Amino acid sequence: MLGVSGGIAAYKACELLRRLSESGHDVTVVPTAAALRFVGAPTWAALSGKPVSDEVWSDVHEVPHVRIGQEADLVVVAPATADLMAKAAHGLADDLLTNTLLTARCPVVLAPAMHTEMWEHPATRANVATLRERGVLVLEPAEGRLTGADTGKGRLPEPAEIFEVCRDVLAGAGRRDLTGRHVLVSAGGTREPLDPVRFLGNRSSGRQGYALARAALARGAEVTLVAANSSLADPAGVKVVHVETTAELRAGVVEAAAGADAVVMAAAPADFRPVDVSSAKLKKREDGTAAPVALVQNPDILREVAHERARPGQVVVGFAAETGDADGSVLDHARAKLARKGCDLLVVNDVSGGAVFGSEDNQAVILGADGAAVDVPLGPKSALAHAIWDQVTLRMRD
Incomplete structure (x- = not known):
């Protein structure tokens, strides 16, 4: 069920509805009178293929104020105004949408949108805290x-991100x-500058x-x-720290790890960086030979975080992009890396032939220091992500 409350960002919910419908979901739209x-209702009806009403008095014989919530696999409200969240937090039910929120026993996602002052008001903050304590996923609004002419925190996250x-x-x-x-997650590939134009990097997309x-x-x-250097849009509701180099990645990870119950190092940091970075673009030699570039090894962030746990019971997860060679198979190299x-x-990826990088799908073997080995078949990267969190939660302490 897609709920829409009365904010100017309501027009963006049309794109969210389109994405949900085109991905195969059966969507019922429940707007408020203000929305x-x-x-208008004809727009929602045309996009969803279903009649639309905001009243509990329509089709009373079908008991819509109970049935819609009972039958939904997911309820998402976008935009969720301060007024809507206040009603939800206090159990008020004066229209079809707020009635549905009371009867829903499925996951509920609220995507707030309002002016910064409204989002930061103590009443709104208290209502958000109450909803989150009850298990409602209340996204952080975007900034922009x-x-x-106002700019600040309170913008509706992009529909594509709400859809994800x-x-x-x-x-x-x-x-x-x-x-x-x-939890702390690192992503992307670091870049080590050679000069103002060139850098050493890798193919990680993040x-x-x-x-x-x-x-x-x-x-x-x-x-x-x-x-690190990802072109992907910031995930809705996630605090994102953007970095470029391995040194910046290390600083961001070490700072955030201090308060993290789990650290998942999915980023691909460069193993080496140039000893000297030229302030001017490096020119070709007249004789056609390449100028040597002296390299120095970067810090091993994963090893540092794993050996110097910021808090007791912290779970640390690493990634290994491996290929087999004469000295051993992919898993042989991975087990040695796990111990080291x-x-x-x-999480072990076989990247022979450039597999995995930039792809929408992934497959992996999740090795545990306790000897566990979980084979995750090829599928969406979101499926592998949930498989990883399954293993992390098994190892978390209360």
């Missing part, structure tokens, strides 16, 4: 242009086993790390994502 002043959250909530079957936990962040959010966690790094879990 219908921004987007608001109504009129919905997919992850459904993929997790409503699990909220990370509620009350703070997709798996971003999928991990979204999956953790869907399961109730507070999520910090340290992202000292982490609790190691």
Whole structure:
């Protein structure tokens, strides 16, 4: 069920409805009376293929104020205004949408949108805290242009990002086993500058790390994502720290790890960096030979985080992009890396032939320091993300 409350961002819910419908979901739209002043009922009916009403008095014989909530696999409200969240927090039910929120026993996602002052008001903060304590996934609003000339926090997250959250909530079957936990995820590939134009880097897109962040959010966690050079949009509801170099990645990870119950290092940091970075573009030699570039080894962030745990019981997960060679198979190299790094879990990707990088799908073996080995077949990176969090939650202490 897609609920729409009365804010100017209601028009953006049309795109969310389209994405949900085109991905195969049967969507019932329940707007408030105020929402219908921004987007009319014919629009919602045309996009959803279903009649639309905001009243509990329509089709009373079908008891819609109870039936819609009972039958839904997911309820998402976008935008969720301060007024709507206040009613939801206090159990008020004066229209079809608020009645549905009371009867829903499925996962509920609220995507707030309002002016900054309204979002920061103590009453709104208290209502959000109450809803989250009850298991409702209340996203953090985005920052940017608001109504009129105002700019600040309170903007509706992009529909594409809300859609990804919905997919992850459904993929997790409503699990909220990370509620009350703070998790840290790193993603992307670092870049080490050679000069103002060139850098040493790798092919990591950050997709798996971003999928991990979204999956953790869907399961109730507070999520910090340290992202290196990814072109992906910031996941809705996730605190994102953007970095470029391995040194910056290390600083961001070490700082956020201090308060994290789990650290998942999905980023691909460069192993080496140039000793000297030229302030001017390096020119070709006249004789055609290449100028040598002296390299120095970067810090091993995963090993540091694993060996110097910021808090007792912290679960640390590493990634290994491996290929087999004459000295051993992919898993042989991975098991050696697991022991060397000292982490609790190691997610092993066979990247022979450039597999995995930039792809929407992934497959892996999750190795545990306790000897466990979980084979995750090829599928969406979100599925692997949930499989990883399944293993993390098994190892978390109360």
